[in-house]
Each structure stands twice: as structure tokens, then as C-alpha cells.
Amino acid sequence: MKLAERILKIKPSPTLAVTALANSLKARGIDVIGFGSGEPDFDTPRFIKDAAVRAIDSGKTKYTPAGGIPELKKAVADKFKRDNNLEYKISEVTINCGGKHSFYNLMQVLLDEGDEVIIPAPFWVSYPDIVLLADGNPVIIHSDEKDGFKVFPEQIKAAITSRTKAVVINSPSNPTGAAYTKDELRKIAETVADRDILLISDDIYESIIYDGLEFSNVANISEDIKKKTIVLNGVSKAYSMTGWRIGYMAGDEKIIKNVEMIQSQSTSNPTSISQWASVEALNGDQSVIGEMVSAFDRRRKIIVDGLNSIPGFSCLNPNGAFYAFPGIEKAASFKGWKTVSDKYGADSISSAMSSYLLEEARVAVVPGLPFGSDRHIRLSFATSDELIIEGLKRIKSAIEKLV
Numbered sequence: 570m571k572l573a574e575r576i577l578k579i580k581p582s583p584t585l586a587v588t589a590l591a592n593s594l595k596a597r598g599i600d601v602i603g604f605g606s607g608e609p610d611f612d613t614p615r616f617i618k619d620a621a622v623r624a625i626d627s628g629k630t631k632y633t634p635a636g637g638i639p640e641l642k643k644a645v646a647d648k649f650k651r652d653n654n655l656e657y658k659i660s661e662v663t664i665n666c667g668g669k670h671s672f673y674n675l676m677q678v679l680l681d682e683g684d685e686v687i688i689p690a691p692f693w694v695s696y697p698d699i700v701l702l703a704d705g706n707p708v709i710i711h712s713d714e715k716d717g718f719k720v721f722p723e724q725i726k727a728a729i730t731s732r733t734k735a736v737v738i739n740s741p742s743n744p745t746g747a748a749y750t751k752d753e754l755r756k757i758a759e760t761v762a763d764r765d766i767l768l769i770s771d772d773i774y775e776s777i778i779y780d781g782l783e784f785s786n787v788a789n790i791s792e793d794i795k796k797k798t799i800v801l802n803g804v805s806k807a808y809s810m811t812g813w814r815i816g817y818m819a820g821d822e823k824i825i826k827n828v829e830m831i832q833s834q835s836t837s838n839p840t841s842i843s844q845w846a847s848v849e850a851l852n853g854d855q856s857v858i859g860e861m862v863s864a865f866d867r868r869r870k871i872i873v874d875g876l877n878s879i880p881g882f883s884c885l886n887p888n889g890a891f892y893a894f895p896g897i898e899k900a901a902s903f904k905g906w907k908t909v910s911d912k913y914g915a916d917s918i919s920s921a922m923s924s925y926l927l928e929e930a931r932v933a934v935v936p937g938l939p940f941g942s943d944r945h946i947r948l949s950f951a952t953s954d955e956l957i958i959e960g961l962k963r964i965k966s967a968i969e970k971l972v
């Protein structure tokens with residue numbers, strides 16, 4: 570059977586693949602340290618789990634409205650007011666099966682064949698593929714490490730064509746941790762001010778931010794910009810609820826209504842039990858977030874210092890999220906690199922480096938290539954201090970063999 574062309578355009582999520590590979594090696598008794606995972610290593614807080622148990626026990630186990638229960642939509646609208654000073658009506662909010670699904674639904678609603686979405690690189694691996702699945706064209710603009718991995722408004726302006734439908738802003742970013750300031754966001758917003766182009770603000774790492782930095786949302790800039798912005802968020806990262814699959818979005822009522830129509834003809838409602846647990850997450854004690862963030866902050870220092878002490882590696886301090894994205898270009902010029910590229914392939918240094926580290930150091934990292942930079946690798950520091958310290962030691966001794 571010949572499969573649809575659409576499926577040939579995309580590839581499996583490399584982050585999920587690295588995590589699966591590390592887990593399968595561990596299951597075979599091989600001592601691998603995984604830096605692949607994009608999820609907090611903490612358990613979901615007890616009060617959220619209790620709410621799920623209560624939902625099961627009280628029979629909240631049936632279909633809900635496709636776009637989510639009114640109680641969760643209200644909790645999301647209240648969260649936007651409380652945390653972001655953004656007012657949304659309930660009709661401007663929808664609940665989806667994870668943040669990834671929110672972006673997927675949005676692309677299905679927005680794009681016709683050949684429509685373009687501007688995506689700053691390095692980017693979350695799923696954006697381009699989800700655009701392709703909607704028959705759109707991802708238009709990648711590159712940022713530089715020396716500019717803190719942030720793109721300039723002029724680059725966005727230069728990439729805009731008559732087919733541009735949206736610009737993606739992911740701040741703090743996966744994989745770089747870079748977070749835009751309010752002033753930078755204002756300048757980005759100005760690039761689309763007089764055009765029929767949406768800003769998509771993916772705020773999934775909003776609450777994981779360091780050094781007293783204040784999270785900024787492009788929708789706060791003005792009422793006009795808010796009208797052009799769709800905000801995506803979810804409970805996965807903030808409350809360590811990745812498996813519960815609840816994402817949400819807010820913005821233009823017509824877009825939201827159509828997202829719900831797609832959902833009504835595809836997944837139907839997000840899991841009822843997860844929705845009730847998310848009501849509790851958003852309305853309940855928010856101090857659980859701060860506790861996780863202080864652990865991430867401690868690990869951030871360990872990992873950034875450790876990576877910068879490895880010959881040929883250089884790593885910026887991420888402003889937010891829980892990823893380090895070190896440059897490896899120099900290490901790939903060491904005299905021992907030839908044996909690595911002969912063995913693992915010369916087309917992609919980040920893939921060869923990841924394979925080398927897995928085999929030589931028993932450490933699983935994700936190549937930068939699928940994030941849009943082959944000169945970097947991604948390490949998640951959502952793992953224990955001890956494993957980070959041991960993993961860094963292993964990476965260092967593997968790299969020292971190449972010098």
C-alpha cells in the first residue's frame with residue numbers, strides 16, 4: 570500500500586527517540602545516563618493527583634464538551650488574568666490534548682497548501698513537522714549564539730511574504746532557554762503590526778525562568794497586538810504533568826471555535842480526569858512550581874559550569890526552561906574527531922557527537938540538528954544533581970580522548 574505523501578515529509582520526534590533508546594539500553598542492564606528527556610523528573614504534586622482520584626470516584630469519566638469543561642476554561646482564563654494580566658472570555662479559550670496538540674490544531678485551522686510559518690532557529694523539533702503536516706511551509710530564520718540565540722526583527726521582516734500566516738515565538742525557548750525581554754517582543758510585534766499575520770506565543774516554559782527575570786508575553790504589548798496573538802500553554806512542564814496530556818490556548822474567538830471543531834472530529838475531548846486534575850493544578854497552591862524551579866536553577870549552574878569545563882564545549886546560561894545547548898564545534902575539530910566522524914558519519918557533527926557520547930560515555934544527549942543547529946547538542950537538566958555530575962564526568966573523559 571502506498572502511504573500518503575504527507576507522511577513522507579515528517580520524521581519521528583528525535584527527543585522521544587533518544588529517551589526511548591536510553592530506556593531500552595537501561596532495560597538491557599547498560600548503565601546509561603539520559604539527558605534526553607523533555608520532562609521534569611518530579612512527581613505530579615499530590616493535590617493534583619488527589620483531584621484526579623476524586624474525579625474518577627465521582628464518575629467524571631465520561632465525554633466532556635470537545636473543547637474542554639467550562640470549569641477548566643474558567644481556570645485557564647483566571648490564570649491568564651492572574652499571571653499574565655491578560656483578559657480572555659471563556660469563548661476565547663480552548664483545552665487540547667497537550668501543548669503539541671494545541672499547535673497541531675492551530676496549524677490545521679490556519680494553513681492552506683504553501684502557506685508559510687516563520688520559525689526562529691534553534692526551534693522545538695515539532696514546529697516544522699506540524700506545519701508540514703498541515704501542508705504549510707516552515708520558513709526558518711537563524712539566530713546566533715553570540716546574540717543569545719535571539720532573532721532580530723529585521724530578520725522576521727525579511728522573511729515575510731504574501732504567504733506568511735504566522736510567526737512563532739517560544740520564550741523561554743526549547744532548546745536554548747533564551748527568553749525575550751518585553752522591549753525585544755515589542756520590536757518583534759511591530760514587524761506584523763500592519764499585516765494580517767498571527768503571532769503564536771508558545772509559553773509552555775513560562776514559569777521556569779531564572780535570575781529574577783520577568784516573563785513577558787507579546788500579547789501584553791497592546792490591545793491590537795493581543796488581537797493578533799494566539800497564546801499556547803499547558804500544564805505539562807509547570808506542574809510536572811507531561812503524561813496527563815492537557816494543553817490550552819487563548820485568542821481570537823473564530824480561530825478557537827474552529828480548533829474545537831477539528832477536535833470534535835478527531836480526538837474529541839481531552840481526557841476528562843486530566844481536565845479535572847488541571848483545574849486543581851491551575852487553581853491550587855502555586856508554590857509547587859517555585860520548588861521545582863529552585864531545583865532546576867541549582868542544576869542549571871552545575872550543568873553550565875560542567876559543560877564549560879569540557880575542552881571544545883561552550884555553553885550559554887539559559888534564561889529559562891531546563892535545557893543546556895552547548896556548542897561543540899571546537900570539540901569536532903580535535904585531532905581524534907576523524908575517527909568519530911569515520912565511524913558515525915561526517916554529514917552531521919551533532920549526530921556523530923551524540924552517537925559517540927552514547928557509545929563511549931554511556932550518556933544520551935540529543936543532536937542539535939533537528940532543532941535547527943548542527944553545531945550544538947541538547948542536554949536536559951531535568952534529572953538529579955548526582956546524575957548530572959556523573960554524566961558530565963563521563964562526557965569530559967570521552968572528549969579528552971579526542972584532544
Ligand SMILES: Cc1ncc(COP(=O)(O)O)c(C=O)c1O
Nearest residue numbers: 607667668669693743773803805
Ligand atoms: C516548546 C514546546 N512547546 C510545546 C511543548 C508541548 O508539550 P506537551 O505536548 O507535553 O504539552 C513542548 C514539549 O516538549 C515544548 O518543548
